[in-house]
Amino acid sequence: MDTQVADTLLGSLIDGRYRIRGRVARGGMATVYTATDERLERTVAVKIIHPTQAPEARARIAGFVERFTDEAKTIARLTHPNVVAVYDQGTHGGLPYLVMEYVRGRTLREVLAERRRLNPEEALAIFEQMLAAIAAAHRSGVVHRDVKPENVLVAEAPTGGMANLVDGVVKVADFGLARAVEASADEESGNQLMATVAYVAPELVTKGHADPRTDVYSAGIVLFEMLTGRVPYDGGRPIDIAWQHVDRDVPSPSTLVPGLPPALDNLVARATRRDPDARPTDAGALLAEVQVARDELGNPNSHTTVLRRITTEPPVSEPTMVVAAVRPAERPAWARLPEDGQRVGRRRAAPPESDGFGARLGRLFTGVAGESRGRLAIIATAAALVLVAALGGWYLTFGRYTDAPQLVSLTKADAEAQIARAGLVLKYAEPRYDATVPRDSVLLQDPGSADRILKGGTVTLTLSLGPEQFPVPDVVGKEFELAEADLVSANLVAVKGTARYDDTLPAGVVVATNPKVGAQVKPGAKVTVILSKGRAPISVPNLVGKNLNDARAELSRLGLVAVENFKDSEKPKDEILGQSPADGTGVERGAEVKLEISKGPPAVVVPRVMDLPCQQAKQVLESQGFPVTIQFNPNAVVRFQNPGENSQVPPGTPVTIGCF
Structure with a gap:
């Protein structure tokens, strides 16, 4: 039987008002549920801190709750269309919780899991709204400290659906939550790092210090991931990843995705400078640069202006100060180009046309050609020039080229060996899923097999990821509608299975799936969802x-x-x-209860005491655990015994001996 961990909060009523309906997500610090506000009859999201995040001592719990409450009040004052609204806060079972706006959509992490990477227009549209939310927080003195795709929600577009992310509404969540938990963690274990290492700013690693520029760095890493489909650094341990942010510059996105505009490389570079003083001062300043870049990317004639403005102008705090594109008439006097027809400086007067270089060359050629030796020299020179031109033409057309080797279907190692033998440079494109080509084998090559390529040129290979598969998401504990939405988001099909009784989960929520949670399945595969019928009617x-x-x-x-x-x-x-199921388990009528029953202690053998003195026989029997009854003369010799010698009897069986 598939055993699932019960969630005791499902179906409970918090603060006499919020009825927990289903679990949406579980993160490192808290779990998010959907709930019904029974007072206002609306759907809300309830985020409750895990028990492991609250200090164990009573005084520390009180201090954590106080800080969490203060942070909640600060966040509630952030009224902005791109910030997830906070409606209420409190404690339940000693654990703090927040009641927030319920956003119908997906996290940016789920969008990237499906799309892998976004085109520049979609990435900048999402990035602008992210920065608008973070800038509102910075103006209120709040630093997010944990900017990452999991905390960015992409709601359905006003036109419906998620197909066009440019029209989607973006909301940022978890302002201040990391700060409240971090304060409690500092009291317990010192100055530990609370940010996600893939997005952590260098100053948080080296000094534990965070300010608005820390959020700017993390936002820059998110933009890098949206454009490339990956984070810049990875490693075996979190601390190794964190120190790469300190020791290395973030690479340009175009090195991973060729063809991205340089303006996007400059935005990522500006936001992710290792020195905080070299970054925009806050999210508002970065937003201004993003708006300039986005406007100018749509205008090919002003590409140079974008690069100049982003790399030379100092950061500003108000977006409207740098949004407009620079026009030629707005150049300062020292940078203006000469007007049409205007001369710069004094030129030397040109010699008369009759005495120009062409006239002098003509007179020289006429003089040389007039002599026989001169004519031979001209012919020899012409022949040499023809030969050089022919050799140059051969080299430019054929000599500097070779044939690209056949690499498709080879393994990665074999392809690399072929490239090395041919003296070519190898480059990898983004790998792709393929149902027929095995994983880590060559799916495509550019140039193609036998195509002409410069000697020492670059061959780009696309490797296969093998058949595309998706893990079955964890939908246990959710109502069927939410579970179905999660499965559809994972390109899977939800099918209702036969409901079964469950002692821990209320009726109507998911108790198990087939295939099990985490199993790898193909796109479009059917996943049977088994719902709970509640507790069975008979208790064992x-x-x-x-x-x-x-x-x-x-x-x-x-x-x-x-x-x-x-x-x-x-x-x-x-x-x-023993018994199975255990007592108290709910079962249906006719269910089997397995019983383990004692056979009793194993039998023992009665020893022979015949012909022994009566008292000696009594000692032998009692030493082996047999109670003894003596008949007739206790000082005589044993003449009979019952049970008889070698009889197998339960331990402690009485033995009677007769002595004459």
């Missing part, structure tokens, strides 16, 4: 320690079936040693 009684006949009678009265299994035991014969 406690039968351990009872006699078998009594247990049979009790199970028969409840309409349950006993399945008996006898085993050796020191317990008395027919005593119940």
Whole structure:
């Protein structure tokens, strides 16, 4: 049977107002649920901190709750269309919780998991709204500290659907939550790093210091990931990844995705400078540069202006100060180009046309050609020029080229060996899924097999990722509608299976899936969703320690079936040693209850005491645990014994001896 971990909050009522309906997501610090505000009759999101995030001591819990409450009040004052609104806060079971706006959509992490990377127009549209939300927080003195795709929600576009991300509404969540948890963690374990290492700013790693420029750096990493489909650094341990942010510059996105405009490389570089003083001062300043770049990317004639403005102008705090494109008339006097017809400086007067270089060359040629030796020199020179031109033409047309080798279907290692033997440079494109080509084999090559390529030129290979597969998402504990939405988002098809009773999960929520959660399946695969019918109507009684006949009678009265299994035991014969299911488990009528029953202690052999003195025989029997009864003369010799010698009897069986 597939055992699932129960979520005790499902179906509960928090603060007499918020009815928990389903679990949406579980993160490192908190779990998010959907709930119904029964007072205002609306759907909200409830985020409650994990028990491991609250300090154990009473005084520390109180301090954590106080800080969490203060942060919640600060966040609630952030009224902005791109910030997830906070409606309420409190504690439940000693754990702080927030009640927030419920956003119908997906996280940016889920969008990237599906799309892998976004085109520049979509990436900048999402990035602008992200920065607008973070800039509002910076103006209020709030630093997010944990900017990452998991905290960016992409809601459905006003026109409906998620196909066009340019029209989607972006909302940023979790302002201040990391700060409240970080404050408690500092009290317990020192100045530990609370940001996600893939997006952490260098100053947080080296100094533990965060300000608006820290959020600018993390936002720059998010833009890099939207454009390239990956984060800049990875490693075996989180600390290794964190120190790469300190020691290395973030690479340009165009090195991973050829063809991206240089303006996007400059935006990422500006936001992710390792020195905080070299970055825009806050999210508002970066937003201004993004708006300039986005406007100018749509105008090919002003590309140079974008690069000049982004790399030379100092950061500003108000977006409207640098949004307009620079026009030629707005150049300062020292930078203006000469007007049409205007001369710069004084030129030397040109010689008369009749005495120009062409006239002098003509007179020289006429003089040389007039002599025989001169004519031979001209012919030889012409022949040499023809030969040089022919050799140059051959080299330019054929000599500097070679044929590209056949690489398609080779393994990665074999392809690299072929490229090395041919003296060519190898470059990898973004890998692709393919149902027929095995993983890490060459799917495509450019140039193609036998195509002409410069000697020492570059061959670009696209490797196969093998058949595309998706993990079955964790939908246990969710209502069917939410589970179905998660499965559809993962390119899977939800199918209702036969519901079953469950002792821990309420009726109507998912108790299991087939295939199981985490199993890899192909796109479009069907996933059977098994829903709970709630607790079964009959509770299994406690039968351990009872006699078998009594247990049979009790199970028969409840309409349950006993399945008996006898085993050796020191317990008395027919005593119940164990049962399955355990007592208190809910089952249906006619269900089987497996019983383990004692066979009683193993039999022992009665020793021979015939012809021994009566008192000696008594000592032998008692030393082996047999109670002894003596008949007739206790000072005589044993003439009979019952049970007889070598009889197998239960331990402690009385033995009678007759002495004459």
